[in-house]
Amino acid sequence: MIIAQISDPHITTIETDESAANLQRAVDHLMQLPTLPDVVLVTGDCADTGSRAEYERLQILLSPLTMPVYVIPGNHDDRAVMLQMFGAQGQQPLDGFVQYVVDREPLRLIALDTNVPGRGEGALCTERLAWLEARLAEAPTRPTILFLHHPPFLTGLAPLDKIRLLDADALGAIIARSPQVERIVAGHVHVPMLRRFHGTIAMSCPATASSLLPDLNQPQRLAVRLETPACLLHVWNDSTGLLTYTSVIGAHGPVVELHDGEKWLG
Ligand SMILES: [Fe+2]
Structure with missing residues (x-):
């Protein structure tokens, strides 16, 4: 999977x-992978200002998937606006939030909504955390991926840490009791980080x-480059467990086959 x-x-x-051309490149990349993904997750900041017209454009851009x-x-x-435009996604949605479960045997994917209207930082209130705890208790041995926008760790980059996930400790207490959580995957910081x-x-x-x-020597400063460097592929096999690949988007060299399934090629 x-x-x-x-x-x-x-x-x-x-x-x-x-941004539209960059998303189109990412969508084309996913549709050209040797094996198509089973599911695609878009982990937040889907629109830039949250207008209906932006989500309409997003839906068109995602439609080739x-x-x-x-x-x-x-x-x-x-x-x-997202609740209106995307409706109830997955199963067991939490009323009033974009929180839901996606059951994809043998995995379980759990969407968490960290949005705080009008604010940059993220939060998971008592209601959202209680819902998460209940969902995790339902399937304590199913390998589970949580996906949310704000990563639950400090980055060391001052402007980003000002808009961090405020309830990371409360989330951590639940995760510590939930060994089936294989991965927590987020967005928000526009750079791959792992902790x-x-x-x-x-x-x-x-x-x-x-x-x-x-600039790691000046963590109070940030810069960006307008590009779509990569996406992540979280791949589950019973023999390997959950592996996460970085799948680079953009110009590629020629494909050189190394192994034909039976032997290494010269
Ligand atoms: Fe963002």
């Missing part, structure tokens, strides 16, 4: 905006709209 993840498309209604696509809100999104988190692995996905170029 292949769960593809793209993040932060930041779609606008400006005709010439690069032939597999189920699941979206969650980021801090740039409007939850109410140990209460017995699981938490990671962020590259953004399709722009790539963050942090």
Whole structure:
């Protein structure tokens, strides 16, 4: 099973905006993979200002994807508009939030809504956390992926940490009791990062709209480049467990076969 993840498309209604072309490149890339993903997750900042017209454009841009696509809100999104436009996704949706379960045997995917209207930081209130705890209790041995917009860790980059997930400790307490959580996958920071988190692995996905170029010597400064560098492929096999690949988008060299299934090629 292949769960593809793209993040932060930041779609606008400006005709010439690069974000639409960048998302189109990511969608084309997914549809040209040797094996099509079973599911695509879009981990927030789907639209840049949360207008209805932006989501209409997003839906058109995502429409070439032939597999189920699941979206969650980021801090740039409007939850109410997303609920209207995307309807109830998955199973067991939490009323009033974009939170739901996607059962894809043998995996279980759980969408979390960290949006705080009008704010950059993310939160998971008591209601959202209680819903998560109940869903995890239903299937304590099913390998589970949580997907949410705000990663539950500090990045060390000051402007990003000001808009961090506020309830990371409360989420961590639940994760520590839930060993079936194989991965927590997020967006928000526009750069791939990975950290140990209460017995699981938490990671962020590259953004399709722009790539963050942090200056690690000056963590109070940030820059971006307008490009779509990569997406993530979370691949489950019973023999390997959950592996996450970075799938690079863009110009590629020629394909050189190394192994034909029986032997290494010269
Ligand atoms: Fe973003």
